[in-house]
Amino acid sequence: MKKWYRDYGLQARMVLTMLLLAGLYLIFLVVLSEYGGIGTYGLMVFAGFFLLIQFFFSDKFALWSMGGRIVSEQEEPRLHETVSRLCAIADLPKPKIAIVDSNIPNAFATGRSKDSAVVAVTTSLKQKLSQPELEAVLAHELSHVKNRDMLVITIASFLSTVAFFLVRNMLFFGMGGGNRDRDRGAGAAIIVFVISLAVWIISFLLIRALSRYREFAADRGSAVITGQPKHLASALMTISGVMERVPSRDLREVEGMNAFFIIPAISGDLIMNLFSTHPTVGARIRALEDMERKMEF
Template sequence: MVKWKRDMGLEGRMVLTMFLLAAVYLLFLAFLASMGTSMGVMLLFIGLFMGLQYYYSDRLVLWSMKATVVSEEEEPKIHQTVTRLCAMADLPKPRIAIVRTPVPNAFATGKSPGSAVVAVTTGLMDRLNQGELEAVLAHELSHVKNRDMTILTIASFLSTVAFFFVRYSMYFGGFGNNRKGGGNIIVIWLVSIGVWLVSFLLIRALSRYREFAADRGAAMITGNPANLTSALMKISDVMPRIPTEDLRKVEGMNAFFIIPAVSGSIMNLFSTHPSMEKRIAALEKMQREMES
């Protein structure tokens, strides 16, 4: 069994992200209340949406990716690999799902380690050797071990509250009696855009750090950072050759993937992942430390 080292940097960032998001949304709710929006409507909508998100988030993620949970009889090799890695990482074995797409990738989802699902694509299994596949699976199990997938799911939900509430509250007459010529609606829309942008940037910053943490976790579990380096390079090399249509079908899940499926260039500030150069440099440093 691997002696797991707690990543205080990741834990601190998760706590800070949730604290800042909570502060932003409390201010947002206070603003809506000051504009005459019914508090009852706000609480009902948010409570319902949070309940659905918490209980069905993993199913929605799998459904959006058209992932199919497979039994050990259907995919014995990958089940055996995950079972061995879980024993090393002291984790309950997650369910395994397969996504039939040429895009080589993997992700983990679920509310907790006990309800986690690790999914891999057929494109990934076709392109990686056993050592590389183990490294990718260990990376996803590190997300489960760190519980950052839960935080990311909750944080991603919070970033949509402003948009959905502003979009639908008008149908409930939620803007109250203070509305004058639609001016308040414009102000609320502007504030909601600001709230969404702050949430978006906080989530992206957390997402980038969590990938570094999962890379370190994979290296600890497998004891061979070079395999993950090789896997990342293979996936990165293949991604530009994947048809744009296939990438666009899955790029909404980029924050969960081991490497983002992007159909165009994006700025680092808005990226869900650190640059490939930085990830490989960190893994190579770990490899040298282990060898010495």
């Protein structure tokens, strides 16, 4: 196994983001404890159950939503051989491999652990990329598995989901019960609503930032596994160029999977980087070029 490349600046940003999330959620729990009622705790239990279902069945849901299917070694011998070789280098158990019949060149990894992971590629990706580029993309997805990104993002998003449910519950069902309860609890309800809304918005932005850092980490993992950062940079440019020619209707159909993709499928002409799950392609390529220069010495 090759020595895993450590980018301490990137790791520091990820740790800082997690600490900010932890601090935000601690404040949120204090407010709920002080002003929330029994219904609030029930809502938290419901949100926890919802996220557990998402966590344990995310791989099946992701494949189902994309129309992907698990393929055997007999069906895709070259793909299986490539993944097996990369897993040996990365010291990973071999994941299941899936193919998605799509004209959008992309790949994604899902699964709650290294032993239950699935790596999927689209038919368009196989057609558009050279073998070295395809290997670099597969190594990127395997890096997500090695870094346990599904676990990290699920944990980070737990109380954000609770806050979202609280906001929606209060908007649609009101903030109080009878007249007496309403008069007595209006102030507490407003506090919970405002704090929940703030937690939801701030955590949404922090989780997006965390997701972008994880993409940089997976890019670096790909460079370590393959030893060739330029191949992933080339693959990103190829995928990005093809994506621009894909009809907007096709992109909109898979936008819900953007957090999983190596490059998000975006139907609009402009997206604010602040809300994106991924860094810009240009930023990722510059980081890979920097790694290429460091590896030369």
